[in-house]
Amino acid sequence: MTHRVVQWTTGHVGREAALGILRHPELELVGCYAWSPEKEGRDVGELCGIGRVGVTATRDVDQLIALRPDCVCYTPNQLDVDEVVRLLEAGINVSSSYFINGRTLGAETRGRIEAAAKKGRASVFGSGIFPGFANFIAALMAGATRDFKKIRFLESVDLTHYDAIANYTNLGWSFDPDPKWTEINRRVLGQYAECVDVMADMLRIPLREVAFEYEPAITPEDRTIKGFKMPQGSLAGQKCTWRGMVGDRSVIELEVVWNAGRGLEPEWPVHHGYTMEVEGSPNIHTRVKFSPSQEQIASGRVADLANPITAMPVVNAIPAVCGAAPGIRTYADLPLITGRYVGD
Numbered sequence: 001m002t003h004r005v006v007q008w009t010t011g012h013v014g015r016e017a018a019l020g021i022l023r024h025p026e027l028e029l030v031g032c033y034a035w036s037p038e039k040e041g042r043d044v045g046e047l048c049g050i051g052r053v054g055v056t057a058t059r060d061v062d063q064l065i066a067l068r069p070d071c072v073c074y075t076p077n078q079l080d081v082d083e084v085v086r087l088l089e090a091g092i093n094v095s096s097s098y099f100i101n102g103r104t105l106g107a108e109t110r111g112r113i114e115a116a117a118k119k120g121r122a123s124v125f126g127s128g129i130f131p132g133f134a135n136f137i138a139a140l141m142a143g144a145t146r147d148f149k150k151i152r153f154l155e156s157v158d159l160t161h162y163d164a165i166a167n168y169t170n171l172g173w174s175f176d177p178d179p180k181w182t183e184i185n186r187r188v189l190g191q192y193a194e195c196v197d198v199m200a201d202m203l204r205i206p207l208r209e210v211a212f213e214y215e216p217a218i219t220p221e222d223r224t225i226k227g228f229k230m231p232q233g234s235l236a237g238q239k240c241t242w243r244g245m246v247g248d249r250s251v252i253e254l255e256v257v258w259n260a261g262r263g264l265e266p267e268w269p270v271h272h273g274y275t276m277e278v279e280g281s282p283n284i285h286t287r288v289k290f291s292p293s294q295e296q297i298a299s300g301r302v303a304d305l306a307n308p309i310t311a312m313p314v315v316n317a318i319p320a321v322c323g324a325a326p327g328i329r330t331y332a333d334l335p336l337i338t339g340r341y342v343g344d
């Protein structure tokens, strides 16, 4: 069965999602939403750096809804709740890189999304690499041990080569340190707290709360990365930790360290990829690392592996999202999601 898909924006993640949809044997790209006026009327293949594919990007949401797609692959820079509600009410499933379970959006907003999904008999799901696929892998790891007691994740990256680095102004980067950034980081990165909820659901952990800690890192000199300027003394990184608490015990721990280059104060170690540790009998350790394919090397997209690995868990979930019961759906509800063999 083929699912008809509209790609929502062609930014860093969206371009990779569109390429993934075009190559997926069970998906057909039937439309594309353009947020930027200059992308209106352009061919999606050209927007993604390949030849024409015969699908034109449009800013006309009515036109895209009229296509009656099975699913929208929703990867814009930020979530527009009205837009998602409209798609769901129209009976269109949504698979997104900006959504986990919606809890940190607040009960009212989450309730609107849930009600729209029920009304349209559609489902909404979110993933990415982390939050998303990495925590799904960790939950599977816990299935191979007895007396499972704790899961710990570490993501620690240097974002020097990340094209979308300017997006981190929303976490305070390039601004002066200030106590207000703790709450802003908690809110903007709420999906990590939501991914603790999903793991607790998958592993039947009776969480009391998800605790949050924030530590800023400062640049000791003016620095510019990909044209993004961070003055001396400004924020240029952070370590955020989410702890899923059972009583006084921390049972799920996510430690996420993002640095705009080396030499920040403080300087945390960087180990690219995802380290996951499950404490049980026995303990299990996994390190998920990525390396570029020949095609990525040839196309010069080596530095930005974060984009395809964010896009593909969202794309590969589309058949399961289309088949899911209406409502907000997470990895705790969907069947096992795998990739699809494409061949040469």
Ligand SMILES: NC(=O)c1ccc[n+]([C@@H]2O[C@H](COP(=O)([O-])OP(=O)(O)OC[C@H]3O[C@@H](n4cnc5c(N)ncnc54)[C@H](OP(=O)(O)O)[C@@H]3O)[C@@H](O)[C@H]2O)c1
Residues within 6 Å of the ligand: 008, 009, 010, 011, 012, 013, 014, 033, 034, 035, 036, 039, 075, 076, 077, 078, 079, 097, 098, 127, 128, 129, 130, 131, 132, 164, 167, 310
């Ligand atoms: N879970 C994960 O592992 C993970 C990892 C990385 C990113 N993400 C999420 O994935 C999403 C896409 O990331 P990205 O790096 O691809 O973002 P991006 O390139 O900065 O933006 C994506 C697209 O959003 C549109 N856009 C720009 N400004 C907007 C605004 N103010 N309001 C609405 N749309 C706007 C543009 O669409 P046009 O192309 O149509 O102009 C842009 O190309 C983000 O929400 C990010 O948080 C998740």
